[in-house]
Amino acid sequence: MRERGVSVHTGATAAQVSQAGDGPVSAQLADGSTLASDEVLAAAGRRARTGDLGLETAGRQPGTWLDVDDTMAVRGAAGGWLYAAGDLNHRALLTHQGKYQTRACGDAIAARARGRLDPAPWGPHSATADHGAVPQVVFTDPEVAAAGYREDQARDAGLRVRAVDYPIGNVAGAALYADGYTGQARIVVDEDRQVIGGATLVGPRVGARRPAATNAVVLGYAPHSPSITTFARPRTAAGPGDVRSIAQAVFYVFATGFFLLLVKRFWHRKPKDLGS
Numbered sequence: 001m002r003e004r005g006v007s008v009h010t011g012a013t014a015a016q017v018s019q020a021g022d023g024p025v026s027a028q029l030a031d032g033s034t035l036a037s038d039e040v041l042a043a044a045g046r047r048a049r050t051g052d053l054g055l056e057t058a059g060r061q062p063g064t065w066l067d068v069d070d071t072m073a074v075r076g077a078a079g080g081w082l083y084a085a086g087d088l089n090h091r092a093l094l095t096h097q098g099k100y101q102t103r104a105c106g107d108a109i110a111a112r113a114r115g116r117l118d119p120a121p122w123g124p125h126s127a128t129a130d131h132g133a134v135p136q137v138v139f140t141d142p143e144v145a146a147a148g149y150r151e152d153q154a155r156d157a158g159l160r161v162r163a164v165d166y167p168i169g170n171v172a173g174a175a176l177y178a179d180g181y182t183g184q185a186r187i188v189v190d191e192d193r194q195v196i197g198g199a200t201l202v203g204p205r206v207g208a209r210r211p212a213a214t215n216a217v218v219l220g221y222a223p224h225s226p227s228i229t230t231f232a233r234p235r236t237a238a239g240p241g242d243v244r245s246i247a248q249a250v251f252y253v254f255a256t257g258f259f260l261l262l263v264k265r266f267w268h269r270k271p272k273d274l275g276s
């Protein structure tokens with residue numbers, strides 16, 4: 001973004017925003033500096049709309065998010081009959097996660113009634129993916145796609161992780177998509193379990209790569225799995241394997257050229273001057 005002339009201010013707080021007539025919008029930051037822009041986009045966040053549901057009758061505080069276990073049962077609710085799936089539980093505020101939680105929740109309610117609840121992680125009655133396996137795409141241009149933990153989230157969750165960065169423009173399929181493709185991938189490796197714990201991709205159409213990243217996280221692919229998994233070429237799905245292939249191709253071209261030069265030189269060499 002900076003290369004394209006966007007000025008990025010992270011950790012900044014807008015103290016005041018104003019506009020005179022149809023002129024530019026002026027934002028004064030908490031550090032005293034002022035920014036002028038055409039538009040202001042405010043991400044306001046969300047609040048739980050639980051003030052008038054009667055939560056107090058189940059022993060919960062009205063107006064708050066509902067803390068649930070992995071079967072979506074509300075923790076501490078009197079009688080154990082209250083469930084909350086979707087945004088209301090504040091686990092992963094996305095449509096697909098809400099639907100996922102609802103499936104687990106419905107099955108858990110039915111299974112509990114039959115005395116057959118199986119709350120084991122990744123079981124049919126447990127929304128385990130909410131913890132560290134949430135996929136999402138921000139449909140901006142370029143797109144931002146993610147699955148699982150970002151590096152900071154993983155560290156906050158107490159995991160020992162290593163971040164591996166790779167420019168997506170280096171893989172073969174990127175050039176097929178666009179000349180001068182620019183994009184960036186960061187893979188988070190869970191060092192203790194030796195699995196891929198998360199992936200974040202930024203670049204044009206990276207949302208299409210998100211399902212593969214989600215599989216890698218949910219199924220716990222080993223960090224070296226991109227080297228042992230083959231994909232149809234050209235594609236933008238992998239990284240270092242492509243670089244290795246390109247390096248090999250360049251080596252073979254030069255080696256073959258050198259060999260042909262030697263043959264040519266040997267074939268056309270002049271007979272030795274044997275003297276008169």
Ligand SMILES: Cc1cc2nc3c(=O)[nH]c(=O)nc-3n(C[C@H](O)[C@H](O)[C@H](O)COP(=O)(O)OP(=O)(O)OC[C@H]3O[C@@H](n4cnc5c(N)ncnc54)[C@H](O)[C@@H]3O)c2cc1C
Nearest residue numbers: 046049050052053085086087088092093094095096097098
């Ligand atoms: C601007 C915006 C863009 C988004 N874009 C995406 C996206 O691209 N992809 C994505 O995955 N997610 C997106 N989300 C998030 C997504 O909309 C939510 O995660 C999802 O709608 C949550 O579903 P839900 O059923 O839990 O809650 P909701 O969809 O909020 O449904 C709750 C329903 O309950 C009703 N209700 C509230 N109080 C009462 C009451 N007392 N009695 C009866 N009914 C009541 C509400 O009117 C509402 O219809 C976006 C959210 C916003 C705000």
